[in-house]
Amino acid sequence: MAVADSHDTHDDHHDLYDHGEFIAHHFDSAEQQFDSGKLGIWLFLVTEILFFSGLFVAYTLYRTNHPEVFEQAHVFLNKYLGGLNTIVLLFSSLTMALGVRSAQLGRNKNCSVYILITMVCATMFLGVKAVEYSHKWDMGILVRSSFDLTYTHPTPTTEIGKSLHISDYLVYLCIVPALLFAGFVVASAISKLINKNMLAKFLMAMAITVSGYFLGVCIGIIFMSATDAETGSSHASVIAEQPLMLLASTQDDHSDGDHDEADHDKADHDKAAGDPSHDGEHSDNEEHFGAHPADGGEASFDDHHPDPSTLDRDIGIFFSIYYCMTGLHAIHIIGGIIALGWLYWRSLLGHWRTDYFGPVDYVGLYWHLVDLIWIYLFPLLYLID
């Protein structure tokens, strides 16, 4: 509480500010407080949408300029995993809505259960995402500058990776959740021992929440191998359709890509010195941006596109956008989980009453927005054709 709140003159006009338990001193009524919170959260959601809008604009721009790249690139995304995550999030929105309803009715126990389910869904989503990310990193599908597509999956080197036949990256992505899980379980046990039952319950729920992540990882791996044939064949079809592109991708990244990354100043210097390859790259690049979308289409690619490496570069941009968008979204999911954890704690304390349930309502709205953003990301990234 604010230090300033406790000052002495407060008592003078106490009757004027005779408030219920959860009404902050500066509000006149529960209603005013609720309305303020509601308007506040809606405005916050507006800022969130605008925050993502920058990325959507970048997406639209690059997609209109290079539609072919988007068509080629999206086959590397597994739409079954994406679809699975969509369903998980939709379901979590449902449980969230039920949680809000229970809070409105003052049913704290139900509310806590629904919130727990929502949190588990959220971590499941992250688990599936981890499978997707690690698979891509294995194949060298990275952001533009480090994009280095290979079809061989490197053999795992970590012990766990070897024994479970999973990607090293996935193992790394599981370290923090594993530590969290262990931490929560131990902390829960300790609180139980010192008779802090409420805290023990809360920490246990957090452990369950984190375990959702591993559930997601498992389901993700199963889905992935089940649909492997499918995705494998689509990789293959790309190879068949566009041999040039793949050739370019490997070439570019071994000769030019490293060079770009290693030494910017040198690149500039080379350019000034009239290095032909760089001049080519720069002018080419300008042409690319000025070009009408049709110019950059398949036909020109096969027949008279001067430098196939441009296409490869743009495929990398698709994944740059993909990682920015889904990464930012994942950060929002994590933020959501923290907020939900706080709600869970307050439900355990039995804070919600028919006249006081604002926080659940607000976090619920936020959660629906995060869900909604995914509903846009999924078709835009995964379902391009």
Place this chain on the structure above:
Amino acid sequence: MVDANTRQKLFGTPETNFLNCSKGWKSWAFTLDHKRIGIMYLIGVTVALFLAGIFALVLRSHLFTFDSTMLSDDMYNQMFTLHGAVMVFSFIIPSIPAALGNIVLPMMLGAKDVAFPRMNLASFYLWIIGTGCLLGAILSGKGLDTGWTFYTPYSIDTNTGVIYATFGAFILGFSSIFTGLNFLVTVNTMRAKDQGWFKLPLFVWSLYATAIIQVLATPVLGITLLMLIAEKTLHIGIFDPKYGGDPVLFQHFFWFYSHPAVYIMILPAMGVISELISVYSQKRIFGYSFIAFSSVAIALLGFLVWGHHMFTSGQSLVVTLIFSAITFTVAIPSAVKVFNWLATLYKGSILLNTPMCYALSFIFLFGIGGLTGLFLGALSTDIHLHDTYFVVAHFHFVMVGGTLTALLGGVFHWWPKIWGRMYNDFLGRVGCFLVFSGFNLTFFPQFVMGSRGMPRRYASYDPEFQAFHQLSTVGAFVLGIGILLSFVVLVYAAFRGPRCSSNPFRAASLEWQSSSPPDFHNFIQTPVLTDPYDFESQVYDEELDTYIPREFANPDKVAPRKEPVHH
């Protein structure tokens, strides 16, 4: 009617007030009181102003001679970048809303606090962290040399502290969003009973319009800076032409925020001026609804003109024409305000005290700043003037001549309310005179230089410009002395000034119905709703030597109304 005792209690000098109701540094660091947060913000932005001001004086000293060797070229670049970045992101954007607005806005609504006090405090701490990161660019030893605009591709290639600085600006963006969001909700839900939208003081309208921009534009800057950071660290290829990215896209994103941001800077200033002009003319503001709606119009139109910063960056001709045309329309609501202020002055009983001197300076300087904006918005002239000192002069006339002047005016106006003490008006006016004349001496020659082709952001220049630069440098020091003097006058007044009454200026907006300094809860008793521009609603009370609402006055002594109430 209330008895003398109650009057004394409500409007006399209080024993306990928000300044002394609790003590110790914790009672400030963790306060949720909007007035204390506002004061902390005021201190913060003052520090930023002085810091960036020192950079400016160093720059101006360097430019005193055309072949100066005071700074190396690199140092020069770093100086102007830090000057600009700190001034824009840490000083001018939070200055009026977060410092003055924070203190005054809830009181103008008769509320006890802003809607979200914790968020308000968080905003202040984000300001500290953000400013820290921005300055971290210097502390890291790398500096920053991109200019405050962080234009790609240079910002990607340079190995100075762009990441620190952009991260700082990102955090400062959130600080600004928090303030804006808070104000929007506060104005919507916490107005006094029966206080309709058209009974709000115009300062509130302008803060509301500002808050709309803060909430709608700042997130775009946030994501842009994040993408820039990603570009610099991971090379994602969205802005970097080396990887197929589009550097001009960065400019679009940047100005999509930063043009509206110039209205974040000027709209609150216009709000302050509306208050000052009306109070110190003791005359109802002319064209209330025009001023109110012109704020909103500026806020909305401001989103459609960002391309006027990019006339020479390679936009299509059609787009350029459209941006130019809309830029002209933005000048209309600005001019509407200026004419309304002038009409308010007409036949008013004008009190030429310090705040009013600042207000009049504002009208003059903003007039020049706004009109030269039109030169820049016109395509043919902008091709010539773009990136010259003409642009530098233009935006300093609006930002310093406009916003800083209004900030000083506003601070002088509300200072007695905040501290319950009066400043030395004579020295205040001397300060104002120094600021005004120093400012003109600094920046007027820059118009001339710019139109003759002196490019901006250069560490050296042709000898023919030396005389102008020297005038400018001298002016900058005069301006600096003026600001310093005002600062001394204010600080002295806050601690040693003579006690003043609750409403020494006969202002009618609600914040003057509290004691000076106000109570922790702002008002001991719910204030009576008065029309903020009906000065007849306030009558002089001899015992307390102050103006109080008619409703509270002793009926035997009240002079009858001179003019009828109108709404």
